Amino acid sequence: MTGLKSSKYNFLLDADDGTHLLYNAISCGFAKLDNASYPEVQKLLADPNNYQVDTPEKVKLLESAKQARYIMDEDMNELEILKLRSNVARFRTDSLHLTIMPTLQCNFRCSYCYENPNQGKMSKEIQRGLVLWVKEKMKTLKSMDISWFGGEPLLAFDVMKRLTYGIKKYCQKEKVDFSATITTNGYLMGEKVITEFKNLGITSVQVSIDGPPDIHDKRRILRSGKGTYDRIIDNLLVLITLMKDVEIVIRVNCDNLSFNNIPEMFDILPDQIRERSQIYFRQVFPPPPPEWGGKQLESRQAAEENVKICLPELFTKAQKHRFVVYLPYFVPRVAYCEADTYSHYVVDPQGNLHKCTVGFSPEKRVGYITPKGEAVMNVSDLARWLSKDPFSMEVCRECKILPLCLGGCDFSHFCARGESKKCHSVVDPMWLEENLKILYRNFCLKNGKEQLQRNNRSSV
Amino acid sequence: MDFLMNPLEVGNELIRIEQTSSRAQLNGVCGICCVTLTQ
Numbered sequence: 001m002t003g004l005k006s007s008k009y010n011f012l013l014d015a016d017d018g019t020h021l022l023y024n025a026i027s028c029g030f031a032k033l034d035n036a037s038y039p040e041v042q043k044l045l046a047d048p049n050n051y052q053v054d055t056p057e058k059v060k061l062l063e064s065a066k067q068a069r070y071i072m073d074e075d076m077n078e079l080e081i082l083k084l085r086s087n088v089a090r091f092r093t094d095s096l097h098l099t100i101m102p103t104l105q106c107n108f109r110c111s112y113c114y115e116n117p118n119q120g121k122m123s124k125e126i127q128r129g130l131v132l133w134v135k136e137k138m139k140t141l142k143s144m145d146i147s148w149f150g151g152e153p154l155l156a157f158d159v160m161k162r163l164t165y166g167i168k169k170y171c172q173k174e175k176v177d178f179s180a181t182i183t184t185n186g187y188l189m190g191e192k193v194i195t196e197f198k199n200l201g202i203t204s205v206q207v208s209i210d211g212p213p214d215i216h217d218k219r220r221i222l223r224s225g226k227g228t229y230d231r232i233i234d235n236l237l238v239l240i241t242l243m244k245d246v247e248i249v250i251r252v253n254c255d256n257l258s259f260n261n262i263p264e265m266f267d268i269l270p271d272q273i274r275e276r277s278q279i280y281f282r283q284v285f286p287p288p289p290p291e292w293g294g295k296q297l298e299s300r301q302a303a304e305e306n307v308k309i310c311l312p313e314l315f316t317k318a319q320k321h322r323f324v325v326y327l328p329y330f331v332p333r334v335a336y337c338e339a340d341t342y343s344h345y346v347v348d349p350q351g352n353l354h355k356c357t358v359g360f361s362p363e364k365r366v367g368y369i370t371p372k373g374e375a376v377m378n379v380s381d382l383a384r385w386l387s388k389d390p391f392s393m394e395v396c397r398e399c400k401i402l403p404l405c406l407g408g409c410d411f412s413h414f415c416a417r418g419e420s421k422k423c424h425s426v427v428d429p430m431w432l433e434e435n436l437k438i439l440y441r442n443f444c445l446k447n448g449k450e451q452l453q454r455n456n457r458s459s460v
Numbered sequence: 461m462d463f464l465m466n467p468l469e470v471g472n473e474l475i476r477i478e479q480t481s482s483r484a485q486l487n488g489v490c491g492i493c494c495v496t497l498t499q
Binding site: 022024026027028029030031032033034037041061064065066067068069081084085088089092330331332334440443 | 461462463464465466467468470473474476477478
C-alpha cells in the first residue's frame with residue numbers, strides 16, 4: 001500500500017491577528033485553521049504516515065488535507081503534474097488572447113514612460129487584415145480575449161470600436177466567447193466612452209493613480225504639463241455609476257521618491273472608489289536594456305530590495321484604510337504571464353506581432369499581419385520566446401514557489417540569452433508569506449464590506 | 461479547516477485549467493509584469 005507524503009509546496013503561517021493559515025501553491029487551497037485543528041495539522045504535515053486517525057474530526061481533517069493536496073500519495077510527482085498543467089494551457093490553440101495597441105501615441109507624458117510614441121493609429125488596412133486573420137482562426141476557437149493597451153487606447157477609440165465589432169461578429173457566428181479589458185490613463189474616459197464600453201464587451205478597467213494629487217500631477221501629466229488627477233477621479237466616479245459590474249483596478253506606480261507620500265491618497269480617494277475598486281502597487285521599473293533601446297539600468301539588487309520592503313508596507317497601509325488590494329498571484333497558475341502562452345500576441349499599430357508589452361520593437365517582432373489577413377511568422381524568434389522551461393532548470397525544480405512563478409519573466413530570459421540557469425523571479429518564499437497575510441486580510445475586508453452592505457440594505 | 465479559497469479539484473484539475481486558462485484572468489489585468497527588467 002502506498003504511503004502518504006506532505007506537499008513540497010505547503011505554506012503554514014500565522015496572520016498578524018494570530019490566525020493560523022495553510023496554503024498550497026499547486027492546488028491554491030487556502031485554509032484558516034482554528035486553535036483546535038492547528039496542532040493536528042502540524043502533526044499531520046510533519047508525519048502523515050504515522051498520524052492517528054481515531055476520531056470523526058480527524059477523518060474529516062485528513063480528507064480535507066488530501067482534497068487540497070496538503071498531503072498526497074507518496075508516489076505522486078507534483079512537478080510532473082505541474083508541468084502537464086502548464087503545458088496543456090501554454091500550448092493550447094482553442095483560445096486567442098490579443099493585447100492590441102490601437103495607437104502608441106499618448107495624451108500623457110508620464111515621467112517614467114518607457115514607450116516610444118512615434119507610431120500613430122492603426123491603419124484601416126491593418127485593421128481589416130487583423131479581423132480577417134482572427135476570422136480564419138475563429139473556427140478552432142472557444143474563446144477570444146482582447147486587452148486594450150497603448151499608448152493611450154482611447155485616443156484611437158474609433159479603431160477599438162471597428163476592431164471589436166468586426167471580431168465580435170465572427171465570434172457570434174462561430175459561438176466563441178468574447179471578452180475585453182482595457183488599460184487606460186482614464187483621462188478620456190467620459191460618459192459617452194463609458195456607455196460604449198458595454199458594447200465593446202469590456203469587463204475590467206485598469207487606471208493608474210500614482211499617489212495624492214501633488215505626487216500624481218508631477219508624474220502623470222498631459223503633454224502640456226498640466227495635471228490629470230481631478231479629471232481621472234471624476235471619470236472613475238462616472239464609470240462606477242454607469243457600469244455596476246465592471247471590475248476596476250487602480251494601479252499605483254511608485255519609486256523611492258514617492259513611497260512615503262503614497263499613503264496620503266488613501267484618505268483622499270472618494271469612498272465610492274474605495275468600495276468598488278481593487279488597488280495595487282508596482283515599483284516603476286528600469287527601462288529595457290540597451291539592445292532594446294533603453295538607457296542604463298538600475299541595479300537589480302536595489303530594485304528587488306525596494307520591492308520587498310516598500311510594497312508590502314503599502315499593501316498593508318491600503319488595507320488599513322479598507323481598500324481591497326489586487327493580488328493576482330494566488331490562483332492556480334499555468335504561466336508567469338501571457339507571453340508564456342502560444343496563443344497570446346501583442347499587436348502594435350503597424351500590425352507587428354510581439355510577445356511582450358515591454359520588450360517590443362518592430363525589429364524584434366515575432367511576426368506581422370498583412371492587409372490580406374495573413375500572419376507571417378518569425379518562427380525562430382517565437383520559439384526563442386517560448387523556449388523557457390523551468391522544469392528543466394535546477395534552480396526552479398528546487399524552488400518552493402515554482403507553482404506561482406513558473407520560471408519568471410520571459411523577457412528577462414530572452415535578454416539573458418545564455419544565462420538560463422539564473423533565477424528570474426521577483427518573489428521568494430518570504431515575500432510569498434507576507435503576501436499570503438495580505439491575501440488573508442483581503443478576505444477579512446471583503447467579508448466586512450459585504451456585511452456592511454447587507455446591514456445598509458436591511459436598514460433602508 | 462475552513463477554506464477561504466477552495467483548492468482545484470483533484471482529478472478534475474485539467475478540465476478546470478482548460479476552462480480558465482484561456483482568459484486574461486491568468487494574470488488579471490496587467491498584474492504581475494513590470495518589476496523585473498534588470499539584468
